[in-house]
Amino acid sequence: MKIFISGFGTVGQGFLETLLIKRPFLQKRYSEVVSVVGVMDSKSFDIDDKEVCGLCMLGNKISLGRCGHRDRNGLSGVEILDMVDYDLLVECTPTNVKDGGEGLKNITHALEKGKDVITVNKGPLALKFRELNDLAEKNGCNFRYEGSVGGAMPIINLCREGLVGQEIRSIRGIFNGTCNFILSRMDNGLPFEQALREAQQLGYAETDPTYDVMGIDSACKVTILANSIFGRDVTIKDVSITGISSVTDGAISLAADHGMVIRLIGEVSKDRLEVAPRLIPKGHPLSISGTLNAALITTDLAGPVTVSGRGAGRKETASAILSDLITIMDAKHHFKYMPSD
Amino acid sequence: MKNVITMKINADLYVKDVPGQLVSSLEPISSVDGNIVGVVHNREQSINGRIVVNVTFDVDPDQVDNLKKIWRSRDVIVAKLDSVVETFTMDYMLVGDLSASYIEELFGEASTEISFESIDIGYSSKTAKDTRTAMISVKVQKDDDLKKLDRFLSSACKKAGFVYIRGVRQ
8 A cells, every 4th residue: 555645744644653553453464565655735846656755754844944855846646646556645735715725736636536535624524625635535435524624523434334224313513622722711810811822822723713703614524524424515704603712701701601611613414504792501512622623413313412622732642643543444344353463 | 083182191000909990990091092001100109008100101182081080980099280391491692792682682582482381591701802792591292382483593603793602412
């Protein structure tokens, strides 16, 4: 299995590192070498028909701020992808919800060429979910995106595989750890601006926190869940979005007086697509504090199923990509799980 | 087919503590097309040789008098017969430059389309930014009324420029 990693930020680096650590496990499971034959970031790239040096890439990124020793010199991602033979693209470029950015072009190109794709990039999924899935199906490619929602928290594969056969009636969840951190700090009496500054100082929030606090990041995830779990054909434009910037200290305090907290909740069902601050009773599975993500899945047979986990992070998101990779490789190798595995 | 509207009833029945009496007290409910939801009977607590059976059932309200007659004929003493009303609750929060009279008018208008069992309103004090928060807990009998109220409040808050926060169904 030859892998190309596009995007070498926190997640791309985390995945490469994870792949190096898990290489013996993968070799034992499939008797096949899993190698990375290409890596690119916004400035540079490196390719090798057999394998690039993973540790060199990680070292370069830290010491030089670039992954490869070859400059992109205006080369597009698609042009670089065409320079080497690969089986699977792992797409980790930054999310762009305006036009999908380079990530959308890379994914489309790889699927057109019959390559399997794993992505954690929410932009292409929030804008062109149906088109990309149709393209994958037409060309017989695997297309997976577990890490695009909830990071390490399993939700898409849980609904599709673990809860298979059940009717998923609704999913409500906390899909943005930054907003949850800010609202949790407001529970402790901090005003919104101060809680946001603290989130930025701790590295939870971006310098421009608009995507997070305006609810756009959560809306991308709601769109992905609506399409992938509920079979809907929607884009982010169909989601009703209210962020948390208008949540006042007075509202937080009055909610607390009534035994409740306010949390930014994404909700998907057959007739609702929404991201909005909601009143949650203390002790409810969605009343969690800090940067965690959580989801409450309501099903016809199992009733409510709750999952929680770290919504972002280097190794956390890499774990979701690894899970998708293993699913793809299991299918290719007709792997049957034994307890000793 | 006749579309029958049923009511939920909870009753305490005193029946003789002898074999067959429990069935004898429940059978009449089925005979008037009632649907038994739950039965609790306590054989340890006996009064004058009778034990109490607490039964909850759905029945056509027009059949209640008939049912009482059948119980009397079978020597079943009806000690309590209450209608049970199922309610749905939801909490809402409105944030903005709002007054108590505005909220009262708003819910007055909502009452023309929605039948409320109860409305409980609390307010925060005004802040320096002239914003105030109203916390409203409502109880309604029909689930559909919560959907109507959600649409009504969402639209009213959009018009007034207020922040609208609603709770989650349990």
